Amino acid sequence: MNKLCVITGLTATGKSKLAVEIAKACDAIILSVDSVALYQELPIASAAPTLSEQDQVPHYGIGIVSVKEGMDVARFQSYALEVIEKALSEGKKVVLVGGSGLYLNAILYDYEFKASTNIEHSYDQLDNETLYNLMCQKDPSLKDHIHVNNRQRLIRALVLMDEVNMSKSQHLSSQKKILRYPTKIIACDYKDRDLHRQKMNERVDQMINQGLMHEVEEASKLVSFSHPAMSAIGVRQWADVFSGSISIEACIALIKTKTHQFAKRQRTWFKHQLPCEWLYVDEIETIHKKKEACIAWMNNSQE
RNA sequence: GGAGGGGUAGCGAAGUGGUUAAACGCGGCUGACUGUAACUCAGCUCCCUACGGGUUCGGGGGUUCAAAUCCCUCCCCCUCCA
Numbered sequence: 001m002n003k004l005c006v007i008t009g010l011t012a013t014g015k016s017k018l019a020v021e022i023a024k025a026c027d028a029i030i031l032s033v034d035s036v037a038l039y040q041e042l043p044i045a046s047a048a049p050t051l052s053e054q055d056q057v058p059h060y061g062i063g064i065v066s067v068k069e070g071m072d073v074a075r076f077q078s079y080a081l082e083v084i085e086k087a088l089s090e091g092k093k094v095v096l097v098g099g100s101g102l103y104l105n106a107i108l109y110d111y112e113f114k115a116s117t118n119i120e121h122s123y124d125q126l127d128n129e130t131l132y133n134l135m136c137q138k139d140p141s142l143k144d145h146i147h148v149n150n151r152q153r154l155i156r157a158l159v160l161m162d163e164v165n166m167s168k169s170q171h172l173s174s175q176k177k178i179l180r181y182p183t184k185i186i187a188c189d190y191k192d193r194d195l196h197r198q199k200m201n202e203r204v205d206q207m208i209n210q211g212l213m214h215e216v217e218e219a220s221k222l223v224s225f226s227h228p229a230m231s232a233i234g235v236r237q238w239a240d241v242f243s244g245s246i247s248i249e250a251c252i253a254l255i256k257t258k259t260h261q262f263a264k265r266q267r268t269w270f271k272h273q274l275p276c277e278w279l280y281v282d283e284i285e286t287i288h289k290k291k292e293a294c295i296a297w298m299n300n301s302q303e
Numbered sequence: 304g305g306a307g308g309g310g311u312a313g314c315g316a317a318g319u320g321g322u323u324a325a326a327c328g329c330g331g332c333u334g335a336c337u338g339u340a341a342c343u344c345a346g347c348u349c350c351c352u353a354c355g356g357g358u359u360c361g362g363g364g365g366u367u368c369a370a371a372u373c374c375c376u377c378c379c380c381c382u383c384c385a
Binding site for chain 1: 329330331332333334335336337338339340341342343345375
């Protein structure tokens with residue numbers, strides 16, 4: 001039975017803990033799908049599972065690369081699929097945990113990333129207007145899809161089309177967008193948003209106490225703050241502290257705000273991008289019910 | 304007690320007689336998202352029975368066809384001198 005169970009949802013909703021409980025109950029391994037926890041140097045910033053949690057169940061996807069190396073969806077996708085295939089072939093079950101939306105989609109669905117040709121391009125030289133027109137010219141259907149101001153996506157779309165030598169819509173149409181495995185997806189959120197906000201704030205304070213500043217300082221010795229891996233929340237914000245332009249207090253407040261905003265983006269993603277069953281973790285009774293239902297589903301070899 | 308400066312939407316901050324329901328930034332809300340994704344980007348944000356209407360710029364009063372903008376008065380805050 002190639003069934004997968006996914007525990008996803010907003011940040012600071014207790015995903016890891018829930019995943020460990022479920023995994024233990026059905027002899028599964030855990031695959032973390034977290035675009036920051038995968039960095040060796042950022043366990044605090046990413047609120048990676050504790051060692052004791054990792055002792056209870058075999059974990060994958062955590063601390064698998066250095067910030068120096070960097071990571072991207074395509075690479076993580078192939079890593080993840082390998083882990084899943086191996087586990088399933090050994091008769092293990094797999095519980096995926098994490099809140100990185102795009103990474104999850106790439107694993108769950110048949111997203112296909114062509115080998116990057118790393119071709120040279122001079123798009124960096126062009127202004128947004130020009131990039132946008134160029135993109136529309138190559139693929140008119142992208143007109144309302146990528147906004148002129150979204151320079152990052154504009155360039156990526158253009159580079160992609162150069163690489164695969166076809167329009168982006170042609171490239172996407174080859175994918176069926178169906179789940180690779182039978183999957184139960186649970187998304188965690190709080191019904192009471194104020195309470196959730198409070199939880200997020202508490203967790204940031206906790207990270208500070210655990211030595212977040214030192215962790216980031218060490219990481220920044222390896223790569224600059226402009227490096228992709230350093231754009232994580234709780235990391236990038238320290239750049240201004242180290243350069244002396246903002247206080248530590250201001251930085252902490254900023255990290256909290258960024259965390260709230262991230263949670264909002266996650267909610268939007270899971271609401272529209274994945275077929276999730278929502279679990280409101282402040283409704284205690286339902287947590288148990290959902291957990292049991294999930295375990296039962298995983299352990300049922302029928303279906 | 305004396306001399307100045309100031310009170311503008313959730314916050315910061317423009318505006319100093321009409322084109323102002325009030326720039327801009329932040330926050331908040333909603334949304335997009337296929338190789339940076341904890342990224343990047345978009346829309347909305349005084350109230351309502353909302354292609355129209357109602358109330359705003361510390362309080363009250365006044366001048367004016369017309370005021371956040373001018374005058375009077377009261378309240379509060381800050382700086383300096385006593």
